[in-house]
Amino acid sequence: MSLQGPPPGAPVPDEPQPQPGAPLPGGPLTAAERAAEHLTDGEWHRLHPATPLLRGGIVFIAVLGFVLSNLRERLVSFFVGAPDVGGDPIDAIYNHGWEGWALLGIAVVLLGCLAAFYVSWRMHSFRITGDAVEVRSGILFRTQRKARLDRIQGINVARPVLARIFGAAKLDITVAGHDANVQLAYLGSVLADGLRSDVLRLASGVRAAEAAEAGAPGGVQGATGRAAASRTAQVSDFVGRRVSDFLAPELDPNTAPPASVVKIPPARLAGSLLLSGFSIFVVAVIVLLVIGSAGGAPWLLIVVLPGLIGSASFYINRFTKSLRYSVAGTPDGVRVGFGLLSTSNETLPPGRVHAVEVQQPLLWRPFGWWQIRIDTAGHSREKGAAGQPNTTMLPVGDQADVARVLALVLPIFTAEHGDAVLQGMTSRGHDGFTGSPRRAVWLRPLSWQRTGFRMVDGVVLLRRGFVWRSLAIVPLARLQSLELQQGPIDRLLGLAETRFHTVSGPVRPRLGAMDSASGVELFEAVAARAVEAAAGDRSHRWGSHGWPAAHGAPGVPGAPDAPDAQSTPGDPAASTTPRIEDLPRDTPGEDA
Secondary structure (H helix, E strand, O other): EEOOOOOOOOOOOOOOOOOOOOOOOOOOOHHHHHHHHHHHHOEEEEEOOOOOHHHHHHHHHHHHHHHHHHHHHHHHHHHHOOOOOOOOOOHHHHHHOOHHHHHHHHHHHHHHHHHHHHHHHHHHHHHHHOEEEEEEEOOOOOOOEEEHHHEEEEEEEEEEEHHHHHHHEEEEEEEOOOOEEEEEEEHHHHHHHHHHHHHHHHHHHHHHHHHHHOOOOOOOOOOOOOOOOHHHHHHHHHHHHHHHHHHOOOOOOOOOOOOOEEEHHHHHHHHHOHHHEEEEEEHHHHHHHHHHOOOOHHHHHHHHHHHHHHHHHHHHHHHOOOOEEEEEEEEEEEEEEOOOOOOOEEEEEEOOOOEEEEEEEHHHHHOOOOEEEEEEEEOOOOOHHHHHHOOEEEEEEEHHHHHHHHOOOOOOOOOHHHHHHHHHHHHHOOOOOOOHHHHHHHOOOOOOOOOOOEEEOEEEEEEOOOOOOEEEEHHHHHHEEEEOOOOOOHHHHHHEEEEEEEEOOOOOOOEEEEEEHHHHHHHHHHHHHHEEEHHHHHHOOOOOOHHHHOOOOOOOOOOOOOOOOOOOOOOOOOOOOOOOOOOOOOOOOOOO
C-alpha cells in the first residue's frame, strides 16, 4: 500500500505564519554567518584561490613519488655505499647530459597540471538564490547542477589536513536523489561554516521570515561588506590562525548547548573496536596460524603475517579517525563531527531522518554499549568516522547517550517514547509491546519473545533479535509505503511479516513471525496514521514561526522541552527532556 497525502481539496493544517514581534528562530547571526552572507546574494562567485593547488596536489605527490622511486638505488648508494648495478634511469639521464631537459620536462608537467586546474577554477563558479544552490563547471564540456533548498538532506564541511594548512574546506551539500549532491571545493574555512549556516537558514524559512518582518520583499538580501583588512595584516595573522585552527577543539563550545553534546570517550572507542567482529576474525586467524605452525607448516607464517600487520594498521586508522567524535544539537540541526588532523562535520536539518535503528552486538552487552544508525534520502560523498558510512549516527554509546541522540534526531521525544525505547532495547518481552505468539518459536526459536511492535505518538517501534539486539524506529511522517506478506509456512502457522518501506539505507524496518490478526491491525492503523502525520508535517520549513514551538523545541530543533534562557546548561532540573537512565529499570524480564 502506498501512503500518499490527502487528495486535492481535502483540509490540510494551515502553514505556520509569522507573528508580528515574535522572536525569529535561530537567534542573531554569528561572525562567520555575517562574513559569508554576501555569498547568498544570488550572484555568481568563485571558489578559494588555493583550489588549483589543492586539487593539483595529488599530481605533485605522484610526480614526487615517481622521482623518489627512481632515486632509491642512488640514495642507498650514497648512504651505505652499495655497488652500482646499473639500469637506473637517473644514471642514463646523467650520462647523456640530459639533466636540464629532465628538470624542464618535470616543470612543464607540473605547470601544465596547475594551469589546467587554474583554468578549471576560473570556469568553476556557484551562486545561491532564495530557492536553490547552483554550480557550473567544466572547460570543454560545461556542467551545471542545481540543488533545491527544500530538498537538502544535510551539509558536510570536510577539512583535509592539506586544506587546513591553507585555511580551506570542502562544502558538500547532500540532496535527495542519486548522484544529486553539490560540492563546493574549496572555500575559506570560516566562509564554509558561515555559508552552511546561511544556506540552512534559507532552507528553513528564517531568511524569508526576516525579510517579511523587516517589510522587505522575499528573497536573498546581500550584506553590507566590512572594510577589508590590509594585506600586511592578513599575512601576519595567517600563521597564527592556522596554528589556532589545529589546536582548537573540533566542536566550538559556543556552537551548541553543553547539555545537548554527546561525545565518545577514547577508552570506550578503543574497547568497541577490540570487541568487534573483525577482532573475532583476527583471533581465529592467529589460532589457525599457531596450530598450522606447530603442525609443521611454517609457510603459513609467511602468508598470514603481512595480513596481521595490516590489521594493526586497521585498528590504528579507525581509532585515530574517530577521535573527537561528537553529536550536538544546533539551531540548524543535528551536527556530527569527528577527526584529529583531517576533520569532518555534517549538519542534518530537522525532519531528514526517515528511520533509526538502535542495535547491540553480543560482545557489547556486558558493557551496555549501543550503536545508532539512520536512513536519510541523501548521503554525503565524504566518509563517516573511521571510514564507516555516514549513516552511523553514534558509533558506540551507553543508554544515556542513546536517549540524548534520539532526542536530537526525532522531532518528538517524550517520556512515553523514552519508556518504549528502554523496553525495546533491554526487555525480553511481556511488556508494552505487542509480541509474537508462542507458535512463532518454530521460526524464531531464540528471539520470538523479544519480537514485537509498539506505536507511540507518531512513530512505530519494531523490536527483534536475541543475539544481536535491534530496535527500529520509523517516524510515520516519513513512511513511503507499507507491506504485509504471508508465505506458505507463515500461513500454516497463522503468522505474517510486515515491511515498512522508507528510503534506501542500512536500517531494515521489518518484523516477521507476527500473529496474522495483529499484523492486519498494525497495517490498518499505520496506514491511517501515516497519512495524517504526513499531512501535518512542516519540518521541511523548520525555521518558520510555530514549528519549533509546536514540536516542543523552542531552542534547538530536535531537542524537545529544551531549557529556556534562564536555565543552567547541563542541569537536569532545567530540562524536561526524558532520559533513559532516569526511567525505571527493575521490570520483569529485563537483562541484568
